[in-house]
Amino acid sequence: MGENSKKGGRARRNESEDFLAGEIESADEEDSPNALMKKILLHICCAPCACYPSKRLKEENFAVVGFWYNPNIQPYQEYRRRLMATGYFARVTSLELITDTGYPLQDFLKGILEKDAKEKVRCSFCYKLRMERTAKAARENGFDYFTTTLLYSKFQQHDLIKEIGKKLGKKYGLDFYSEDFRDGWKEGILISKKMGLYRQQYCGCIFSEKEREARRFTSAGLLAIASSVRVLTGSHPTLSRAPYSSHSVRSQ
Numbered sequence: 001m002g003e004n005s006k007k008g009g010r011a012r013r014n015e016s017e018d019f020l021a022g023e024i025e026s027a028d029e030e031d032s033p034n035a036l037m038k039k040i041l042l043h044i045c046c047a048p049c050a051c052y053p054s055k056r057l058k059e060e061n062f063a064v065v066g067f068w069y070n071p072n073i074q075p076y077q078e079y080r081r082r083l084m085a086t087g088y089f090a091r092v093t094s095l096e097l098i099t100d101t102g103y104p105l106q107d108f109l110k111g112i113l114e115k116d117a118k119e120k121v122r123c124s125f126c127y128k129l130r131m132e133r134t135a136k137a138a139r140e141n142g143f144d145y146f147t148t149t150l151l152y153s154k155f156q157q158h159d160l161i162k163e164i165g166k167k168l169g170k171k172y173g174l175d176f177y178s179e180d181f182r183d184g185w186k187e188g189i190l191i192s193k194k195m196g197l198y199r200q201q202y203c204g205c206i207f208s209e210k211e212r213e214a215r216r217f218t219s220a221g222l223l224a225i226a227s228s229v230r231v232l233t234g235s236h237p238t239l240s241r242a243p244y245s246s247h248s249v250r251s252q
Helices: 003-013 015-020 047-059 076-092 105-119 123-140 158-172 181-195 206-219 222-226
Strands: 038-043 062-068 096-099 145-148
Touching (some): 038 123, 062 076, 145 158
C-alpha cells in the first residue's frame, strides 16, 4: 500500500484527531492546485468557535483564511486573551490568519447604545460591524466567499446573521457562505478541549458579561449570602450595613 493510501486511512479512522495534528489529507498540489480552490475568508470570533467551521470548510474544498476583527470584546484583557488563543489555533492548524486589531472602544459603545435605544437590540449592530469589515477585507484580497464562526454558536441569532451576510455579500459582490455549523457543536467542543484552547464564558461585550454574571449570581443562590444587605433597586435607596464577619479587618 502506498504512503498516500496509508495517510488517507488514518484520516478516515480518526478525523478529529488528525485535524488537531494538522494531518487532514488534501489532494496533491498538482492534482488540485490551490489556485483552483474556492477562496473563503472566515471571520473568527474566538478560537473554540473556529475549530469545527474551519474543518468543515476544508472538507468542502475551500482554501480557508481566517480573519480576526472583534472590537466588541471587553474588557481589553479579555480581548487580548482571545486574540492570543486564536493565534495559537491558527499556528497549530496551519491556518493563515489575517488580523485587524483595531479596537475603537468608544465608537463601539456609542454605536451599540444608540442601536439599543432606538430598536432595543444590540446584537445586530455587533454582527454587522464585524461582518462588514470581513466582507471588505475579502473583496480587497480577492476572495470569492466570506463567512463567520458566529454560525457555529448555539447562542447567536442565526437568521439575523444570515440576513446581514446576504445583504453584505450583495453590497460587496461576494457570496456569503451560510452553512449551519451548529451540526458540529459537540465535535468543536471536543477539538477545542483537546487543544487546550482558552474557552471564554460570555459572548464578548460588557453587556453580555453582565447578563451572564447576573444569571449565575441568581441561579447559584448567592443572594442568600448577602441576605443582611438590602438590595438597591430604587433611585434613592436606603443602605443597611452588613455585620462584620470573623474575617473582616477593621481599620485602626
